[in-house]
Amino acid sequence: MAQNYPYYIPAQVDGGIFRKLFNNKKFKTHNDAVEAMTNRYTNLAEITGHNSFLTTQNAILEYTNEYQGRIISLYTDGDYTFVKAPQVLM
Numbered sequence: 001m002a003q004n005y006p007y008y009i010p011a012q013v014d015g016g017i018f019r020k021l022f023n024n025k026k027f028k029t030h031n032d033a034v035e036a037m038t039n040r041y042t043n044l045a046e047i048t049g050h051n052s053f054l055t056t057q058n059a060i061l062e063y064t065n066e067y068q069g070r071i072i073s074l075y076t077d078g079d080y081t082f083v084k085a086p087q088v089l090m
Contacts, residue, residue: 004028006064008072010037013057021058030072033060037075054078 007026011018027033041053058075074081
């Protein structure tokens, strides 16, 4: 089965290690990945009474080809940072 690129994966950053939030689930757009991530933390907050999104660091990873990925956005303690994509010169 062929993989469609690009796809996006939300991950939690812990000590420089990226842990996928949804195992092998891949999202078609950046917005879909962000929405799934925020829904996950919202649902966990309803159960535990503590919103851990405000105390963790998360990232959205974009895979453009096999073994080629990059960080698109970071969420540190609930604050959003967009990582500018590098310009490719030809």
